[in-house]
Amino acid sequence: MLSFFQRNTEDVLIRPLTIDDWDELETMIATDPIKNLYASEHLERFGLPTPSTLSGQRQNYGFMGIFIPVYENAPIVHHGVELAYGNFETERKNTNTRKPYLPNSERMSQTVKKVTEKLFDKITLKPRRPIPLQNEILEPHEKYSQEHSATFFTMVGAFWLGSNCVPIVIPKEYRKHASTMITRSIKYISSIIGDAEDVLGLWELLQPKAATPLSVSENQPLLYLDPQKSLETFTTQKIQPQQKNLDVPAIKENAVRWARTSDRHSLLKASVAMFIEEVGYDPMTRDSAGYIQRVEEYIRTGRTLVATNDDGVVIFKADLGLAYSDLCQIQGVWLHPAYRGVGLSAPLLAQAIELIRPRFPHISLYVNSHNQRAYRLYQSLGMEQHGTFATVTF
Template sequence: MLSRVAPWLASRNETGLQVRVLGSADTRVLRALADEDVVANVFILAHLDSTGTAAPTSGGARVFGVFDGGTLLGACWAGANLVPVQLAPGLAGYIATAVHHTGRRYASIFGPAETVLALYSHLEQLGHFAHEVRARQPLLTIAGPPLIEPNRQLLVAGMADFDRILPACAAMFEEEVGYSPFLGGQDYYSRRVAGLIRQGHSLVHIDAAGTVVFKAELGAVTADVTQVQGVWMNPDMRGQGLSAAYMAAVVVLARKLAPVTSLYVNDYNARARATYERVGFEQVGTFATVLF
């Protein structure tokens, strides 16, 4: 995309661009754009599979698109988070200006690193300052069975497990971002966890004592790709070399839904990266996350 857009940027007048919120009539072109990279764009593709439309949601989330005439050059989901879709870094300023003018605040930006960092650079100039910038997060995939034997105790969770899974999810969130997901109320995060369980996208091992030993979620799922999120091992069980077998089990269960399993990980998390490599994950790109 960058190679196609960059030469144009140097010579075309900025007034030739149009930035607008996508509607239902734009669904086909948004999907075609996202299909250019089904791994990087699994979030928006899962949304389109679920809703069938690019139009704004009832909760106020919307997709901004950058157009040159009738051609959609790039887009960005703007809900609780900002998620670029095949957006060249050189176009990030147009999206930043548009989302800034909405007056909304966003919890994060995540996606391909170069574009995420470009978006944040423009938003910072507009007064949006990050709590943390994770500039390099290897994007990993595995397209076949895991390289090691999976731990068969990992199962798809049911709603009967909700009361045990929710505290584990909250603990993982707080470890990952530094604050509780229950700030401002427990309802939204609880609904999110319950929704993943109902969809069959919550994976957990609960031992005989009722303790969550390991859990992970398939945060975005399409027919092509699943994206693993929320990987968490009970602190009492860490350091025993158990994580790789659990992650192998995640892959086995995820492959029942889609042939490719993906995730992204902080580059400084050497232990997690080594675990994923043992399982058979390989790097296919680099993400970044900006936390506000």
């Protein structure tokens, strides 16, 4: 396979990540586990392939890494953090285990130390250069290239490439390379989603060659709820008295529960209604079988919460769209239009959060900035902005 390519050690490399890159990818994800929850869940679910399995791969798919050459006597830059060489001993540890959530300052200090140790270890042990793989993108790297030969390549960025494209870290100077890889590798993607700076930077480069998107959401605040935040004010709030002006079937005080198979027909209707309101088209017109399967899978795996009225109709729902370790991201929050405007959203969502917390104490979600009603609801529950997402939907 390598005979098809002429490569040298002075190029920037983008290639599929393999199991040999596991530690570097985990370290990159750990710089912000809330923002990178999609990557964490997909790494746990799909893992990374062995290098030998990629020889028969016809297109790039999965986790992609961006590598740059490191030259003798050149400073090493990793994830935007400049690291100095040091004389310290490194201790190898098995890092293929779940890592507990750490506060930002503690997590960042451990991350920087770990990356420094890894890079210093690489210099002393002279690790092998990543093997060029099919459809990779290589571009000249001018600095130090004429005076020095590359010692090895180090990973400075990564993204997920599949039916969705999700940046993890894409340094600005390598977005062009990433966009070229995406254009060459995937004929169709349903969305580009993630950190707003990376997504919008990629979209600017992809737009001339991409299909016309259904929507471009440029400002989606990523909100996070501290595990110590008390929701007692909302969970003890009476629901029934607020329904006195509603000519609809009543709902119980502690109405929210995990969805059951008996809810699937009503839940499907609620999910479709939520999708149409949020995205702007009916998902049943594109892939009805796939959407039905997703709703039923969420029920089966305990990732959907609902509240029903006395007639058994789902009037509230919320999904665990992403979940890994002790973190999750809530998606698909919806309240039946007939029950809106009387203060039911906050207590119902608070009940849902209290059911989620024993499994996933660190809860996040993102919302379109123009949806001020939802944004104020989440703020009232104590959620604070952690970052900003953007989504391009096709």
